[in-house]
Amino acid sequence: MYRNIVLAGLAIISIVNQPAMAAPITYGCDTPADRFSAIEQQVSLSSFSIKGAIQPNEFRKGKYSPLAQIFLDSADQKYRWAMKVIALDSKAKDAFVFLEMTENGKESDPFLIGSVKIGAKLSFNISVTEGKIIKFRIGEMDGNPELNLGSQATLNIICSTGDFV
Structure with a gap:
């Protein structure tokens, strides 16, 4: 029995000493019409990455x-990089996927990169290094824009007027 206690203690110590990694989450963002739900977190952009999938359900x-x-907002909110999934209305069978950037307070025109059907998953992988080099893969689309987001930013994940996971 003593041996089992020692092994359990060593296992706990090795887990505690591992580098911190974010645990995967499922964000069921289900909101009534004209309401929104959001997750907001401060992140370091010296080396940042997020991956997952967006699935519109209703x-x-x-x-x-x-x-x-x-989206990622710079600390001074003058710079933003955003991926948006937006439906034309409640009867739509799919949603359009856009990229948008704000540079020094000036918003760019939305850039259409595709669409996603209700019930389908749109995979994404977004990383930022040195606070300005953005690398993304959204569905089958790759890109590498540069945007001076700085060393710290706010990560926001938002939905409104629908059910998204």
Whole structure:
């Protein structure tokens, strides 16, 4: 029995001494019409990465279009990189996927990169190094824009007027 206690203690010590890694989460972002839900977290951009999938399940009728988005905001909020999944209305069978950037407070026009059907998953992988080199893969689309986000940013994951996972 003593041997089992020692082994359990060693296992706990080895787990505690491992580098910290973010645990995967499932964010069921299910909101009524014209409401939103969000996760916001401060992140270091010396070496940052996030990957996952967005799955639209239902679009609701409201004043605002059904939307899911992931974006990084610079500390001074003058720079932003965003991926948006937006449906035209509640009866849509798919949503459009756009990229947007804000540079020195000036928003770029949205850049359409594709679409995703209700119930389908759109995979993504986004990383930032040195606070400015963004590398992404969204579905089958790759890109490497540069945007001076700085060393710290706010990561936001938001949905509105629909059910998204």
